[in-house]
Amino acid sequence: MLTTLLAAAALQQDIFSETFPQNGASFKMVRIPDGLHKGTQIKDIYAAQTELTWEVYEVWFLQKDQTIEEQTTVRPDAISRPSRPYAVIFTGFGHHEFPAICISLNSAQEFCKWLSKKTGKNYRLPTRTEWEYLAGASPEKPDETSWHWDNAEDTTHKIANKKPNAFGLFDCFGNVAEWTLDKEEYGVAGGSWKTKPVDLKQEYWQPSTPKWNEADPQTPKSKWWLANGQFIGLRLVCTK
Amino acid sequence: MDITRRQVLVGGAAAALSSTSFAGGVFQDKPTIKVGLIGCGGRGSGAIRDNLAAEPGAVVWAVADLFGDRLEGALTGLKNDLKGRCQVGGRFYSGFDAYKQVLAEDVDVVILTTPPAFRHIHFAAAVAAGKHVFMEKPVAVDGPGIRSVMASAALAKSKNLSVVAGTQRRHDVAYNECIKAIKDGAMGDVLQMNCYWNQGGLWLNPRQPSWSDVETQIRNWLYYTWVGGDHIVEQHVHNLDVCNWVMGTHPVKATSMGGRQTRTDAAYGHVFDHFATEYEYANGVKMMSYCRQADGCASRVSEQIIGSKGQSNANTSIKGEKNWRFEGDRPNPYVLEHGRLYKSIKANEGFNEGVQVAESTLTAIMGRMSAYSGEEITWEKALNSQVSLMPNPLGFNDLPVPPVAVPGTTKGVY
Numbered sequence: 001m002l003t004t005l006l007a008a009a010a011l012q013q014d015i016f017s018e019t020f021p022q023n024g025a026s027f028k029m030v031r032i033p034d035g036l037h038k039g040t041q042i043k044d045i046y047a048a049q050t051e052l053t054w055e056v057y058e059v060w061f062l063q064k065d066q067t068i069e070e071q072t073t074v075r076p077d078a079i080s081r082p083s084r085p086y087a088v089i090f091t092g093f094g095h096h097e098f099p100a101i102c103i104s105l106n107s108a109q110e111f112c113k114w115l116s117k118k119t120g121k122n123y124r125l126p127t128r129t130e131w132e133y134l135a136g137a138s139p140e141k142p143d144e145t146s147w148h149w150d151n152a153e154d155t156t157h158k159i160a161n162k163k164p165n166a167f168g169l170f171d172c173f174g175n176v177a178e179w180t181l182d183k184e185e186y187g188v189a190g191g192s193w194k195t196k197p198v199d200l201k202q203e204y205w206q207p208s209t210p211k212w213n214e215a216d217p218q219t220p221k222s223k224w225w226l227a228n229g230q231f232i233g234l235r236l237v238c239t240k
Numbered sequence: 241m242d243i244t245r246r247q248v249l250v251g252g253a254a255a256a257l258s259s260t261s262f263a264g265g266v267f268q269d270k271p272t273i274k275v276g277l278i279g280c281g282g283r284g285s286g287a288i289r290d291n292l293a294a295e296p297g298a299v300v301w302a303v304a305d306l307f308g309d310r311l312e313g314a315l316t317g318l319k320n321d322l323k324g325r326c327q328v329g330g331r332f333y334s335g336f337d338a339y340k341q342v343l344a345e346d347v348d349v350v351i352l353t354t355p356p357a358f359r360h361i362h363f364a365a366a367v368a369a370g371k372h373v374f375m376e377k378p379v380a381v382d383g384p385g386i387r388s389v390m391a392s393a394a395l396a397k398s399k400n401l402s403v404v405a406g407t408q409r410r411h412d413v414a415y416n417e418c419i420k421a422i423k424d425g426a427m428g429d430v431l432q433m434n435c436y437w438n439q440g441g442l443w444l445n446p447r448q449p450s451w452s453d454v455e456t457q458i459r460n461w462l463y464y465t466w467v468g469g470d471h472i473v474e475q476h477v478h479n480l481d482v483c484n485w486v487m488g489t490h491p492v493k494a495t496s497m498g499g500r501q502t503r504t505d506a507a508y509g510h511v512f513d514h515f516a517t518e519y520e521y522a523n524g525v526k527m528m529s530y531c532r533q534a535d536g537c538a539s540r541v542s543e544q545i546i547g548s549k550g551q552s553n554a555n556t557s558i559k560g561e562k563n564w565r566f567e568g569d570r571p572n573p574y575v576l577e578h579g580r581l582y583k584s585i586k587a588n589e590g591f592n593e594g595v596q597v598a599e600s601t602l603t604a605i606m607g608r609m610s611a612y613s614g615e616e617i618t619w620e621k622a623l624n625s626q627v628s629l630m631p632n633p634l635g636f637n638d639l640p641v642p643p644v645a646v647p648g649t650t651k652g653v654y
Contacts, residue, residue: 023536058535058536062440062535062536083443084440084441084442084443085439085440092436092539092540092541092542093539094538095537095538095539096538154556154557214572215572215573215574216286217283217286217287217290217408217574218282218283218285218286219282219285219286219288219289219317220282220285220317221286
């Protein structure tokens with residue numbers, strides 16, 4: 001935390017927090033300095049300091065923001081929420097302060113909709129170009145910044161336990177790969193605990209594939225959870 | 241039966257005249273393998289697709305489900321997704337006896353994917369009818385059901401029928417490589433095992449006014465022991481099966497505790513939401529088993545095998561004197577298990593997982609019996625239990641929910 005504050009102070013960064021009284025969960029959003037990446041102007045954007053944690057995701061997923069009555073009343077305008085995963089899937093990847101995993105693109109988008117409605121801000125997934133910009137240069141010393149194939153012991157790790165990048169963001173490379181969404185394409189960026197350190201590059205990006213949900217034994221397969229997605233999470237961006 | 245020119249030329253007229261005469265090489269030349277699906281829920285609908293993915297010559301021939309609405313929904317999906325490989329025509333049936341109608345059809349293979357309570361009944365009927373079987377785990381919920389499965393497995397063996405169970409870790413390449421290495425001594429002697437299925441809560445189908453008690457309970461089968469066996473049986477059987485696989489046998493006794501703390505609403509029936517069980521094998525090795533369904537908690541679904549020279553998660557790594565790590569392609573085990581079934585059928589091999597899955601299911605039932613009663617339960621006591629949980633007579637009747645078991649007090653659970 002001290003490192004974060006120092007980094008923020010050095011950059012004189014604009015940071016705001018979202019807190020959820022239901023379970024005390026919170027996260028911080030960091031103003032990313034405007035700039036140009038691959039010909040695209042990146043402007044007025046905040047990025048989550050960390051990958052999205054289970055605690056925050058569960059406020060939505062487990063309907064912790066609703067009363068029992070609200071949970072059981074069908075409202076046509078309600079944002080839908082994930083079904084309960086059956087044969088899943090988190091398989092010992094950690095919970096408190098760990099990144100949420102197995103998140104489908106549909107889930108990630110619906111979560112952003114819910115969060116935006118809740119906060120009155122515009123939360124969404126980054127585009128691939130935005131992601132590359134906020135992640136910054138490929139790590140020179142992956143062990144210092146990232147959980148990857150050689151040091152992660154085949155699992156995710158608690159957020160923000162490695163050095164942040166120049167913008168004060170943690171775990172952009174490694175730990176969990178993070179959804180990016182453009183008009184034409186979607187996939188995950190930054191690699192994960194499954195990624196060899198040599199591949200932890202700014203451009204490293206994996207296009208979405210049905211294989212990420214191959215092991216869902218049910219039909220229809222879940223649109224909310226990726227049964228093979230133990231390496232897939234997300235990082236929020238926000239344009240106020 | 242479809243008769244094609246190839247079949248007449250290669251398989252011969254005899255094969256064409258009898259659907260059950262495909263022993264030996266004849267089956268290999270059957271142009272169409274007809275599959276019956278009994279139980280059209282999410283898993284059954286998934287399993288039939290996995291089955292067809294494993295065998296290009298297979299088609300869906302007949303389907304059954306207790307509920308007409310589930311049957312209709314599943315059939316629509318099959319027609320849309322499978323096109324020409326869905327050849328059900330008018331062979332779709334609902335009701336408690338629908339499985340009999342599927343078995344009376346000219347099917348070669350049946351997939352048994354109803355809730356667990358009915359498995360042993362369907363398995364017995366399928367074997368009697370001479371069908372090859374894929375059946376989901378668990379295969380029973382009580383002692384009488386397990387004995388039935390074991391008897392049917394033996395009968396299947398005598399008929400050289402192939403039987404594969406839905407313990408898909410047995411067909412996962414990583415589990416196979418790792419457990420082979422463990423058995424070959426990669427981490428010395430097995431001293432202790434731990435296994436876990438800890439996850440959040442699951443789905444609920446709120447009761448509709450038109451549903452009887454029995455319909456409500458079957459549509460919410462996870463929460464009623466007579467239908468689903470409780471979650472130690474229904475889910476955790478996978479992890480217990482891996483430990484039995486490593487040991488090459490089943491435990492001889494269990495001492496368990498458990499209860500119901502977070503999922504207490506009557507809508508969730510009477511099952512527990514957590515169990516912790518100590519199992520002991522004949523050679524003295526102990527297995528600590530944990531399972532929980534509670535929201536907002538740390539989740540863990542895995543096994544840990546501790547040996548004299550290292551330890552392993554039973555699938556991707558062994559650490560110790562010798563380190564081993566699985567690396568490479570890991571094809572979908574839900575398809576591979578059906579591939580194994582067809583390999584056996586075509587080779588006339590009689591591959592039969594019936595007893596193995598019955599033993600793993602009884603391992604889980606033994607833990608439940610101990611947790612519900614508060615007593616140590618031996619293998620013999622569980623296996624020879626005379627307590628049948630199946631309502632008699634079975635029908636869409638009233639059926640009061642038993643009180644939640646209280647260890648040390650509740651009687652009649654084994």
